[in-house]
Amino acid sequence: MASSSSSSLSRVVVKSSDNNLFVVNKKVASQSQLLKQCIDNMEEKGTNDVILIPLSNVTSNILTLVLEYCEKHADFADDDNNNQELKQWDHEFLKKFDYATLNSLTMAADYMVTKSLLNLCCQFIADSIKDLTVQQIRQIFDIKNDFTPQEEADIKNENAWAFR
Amino acid sequence: MAVVDWSQLPLELLMRIIENHLKNVKEFIMLSRVCHSWRDAAYGCDISKLRNTWSCQMPWLMLTDGSFGNNVYCHPRAYMPYSYNDGFYCDWFRDYDDDNGYVIMLDHDETINNVVGDTSHLKELIYRDSEQKQDSKNDWLTLSIKKTCNYGRRVLDLRWNRREV
Numbered sequence: 066m067a068s069s070s071s072s073s074l075s076r077v078v079v080k081s082s083d084n085n086l087f088v089v090n091k092k093v094a095s096q097s098q099l100l101k102q103c104i105d106n107m108e109e110k111g112t113n114d115v116i117l118i119p120l121s122n123v124t125s126n127i128l129t130l131v132l133e134y135c136e137k138h139a140d141f142a143d144d145d146n147n148n149q150e151l152k153q154w155d156h157e158f159l160k161k162f163d164y165a166t167l168n169s170l171t172m173a174a175d176y177m178v179t180k181s182l183l184n185l186c187c188q189f190i191a192d193s194i195k196d197l198t199v200q201q202i203r204q205i206f207d208i209k210n211d212f213t214p215q216e217e218a219d220i221k222n223e224n225a226w227a228f229r
Numbered sequence: 230m231a232v233v234d235w236s237q238l239p240l241e242l243l244m245r246i247i248e249n250h251l252k253n254v255k256e257f258i259m260l261s262r263v264c265h266s267w268r269d270a271a272y273g274c275d276i277s278k279l280r281n282t283w284s285c286q287m288p289w290l291m292l293t294d295g296s297f298g299n300n301v302y303c304h305p306r307a308y309m310p311y312s313y314n315d316g317f318y319c320d321w322f323r324d325y326d327d328d329n330g331y332v333i334m335l336d337h338d339e340t341i342n343n344v345v346g347d348t349s350h351l352k353e354l355i356y357r358d359s360e361q362k363q364d365s366k367n368d369w370l371t372l373s374i375k376k377t378c379n380y381g382r383r384v385l386d387l388r389w390n391r392r393e394v
Binding site for chain 1: 233242249260265
């Protein structure tokens with residue numbers, strides 16, 4: 066293989082926490098700042114070997130989803146951000162998942178520094194809270210109410226800050 | 230697959246959601262009441278910054294439970310679209326004012342929509358004085374709470390004041 070000082074790597078291998086390997090093309094991987102950083106570092110060192118990036122916090126089913134997202138966004142990387150088709154795709158993408166998956170996906174997006182995916186997830190979470198009562202929020206996110214009755218009573222008297 | 234616990238979402242992620250993705254004070258309050266960790270996240274945010282983000286989305290009248298005295302406020306640019314199914318009568322209420330009117334109340338029921346914790350309908354609590362029909366700018370909007378205190382404002386005023394009836 067001829068070596069060239071720039072863009073010598075076309076692919077990387079990413080390893081999930083449960084030890085599955087994913088071969089990812091560089092353009093796709095670059096959607097994640099974490100992976101991009103790894104690639105850049107290796108390229109600076111002039112490595113020509115395929116590099117292996119272990120992601121100890123991301124399981125393979127979640128990694129599959131993140132990579133699906135990255136692939137789609139890599140396709141549109143040269144377009145401007147307001148691509149309507151991409152937005153539509155984003156919207157449909159998250160709708161497929163349950164809240165448990167959404168949780169893992171959000172954490173993975175954060176860990177892999179995939180900013181647009183993280184924003185997408187956060188917005189989705191915020192949107193699902195909208196118009197719900199506290200009870201309903203606990204229900205859909207399956208969160209236990211860990212306040213004591215006394216704390217609950219105190220909290221209800223506490224909202225005056227909004228108006229000062 | 231590992232069990233997911235939303236209350237264990239890292240603080241920084243929760244704060245990110247709160248600071249960048251919530252649209253109004255109602256969402257903030259709801260979120261802060263869910264559990265300890267969400268509450269910590271909510272109050273870990275820079276609240277004055279949040280208030281700025283929401284500035285055009287504050288309600289023009291907001292009552293907290295109990296002591297209404299100092300807690301009746303309104304905001305000139307208030308707007309928050311109303312969408313409770315079982316809520317207060319926003320559609321009706323909007324008729325009252327030129328634009329964006331709505332009322333938000335926090336009560337003993339931990340919902341925002343039940344007025345003062347009893348069965349009173351907002352519809353019955355707020356009415357327009359009609360003595361001066363010719364000059365609608367001077368109409369009083371009056372809010373009576375459990376018949377013990379009344380607040381009123383002229384249509385174009387912003388602040389509600391305690392009003393002798």
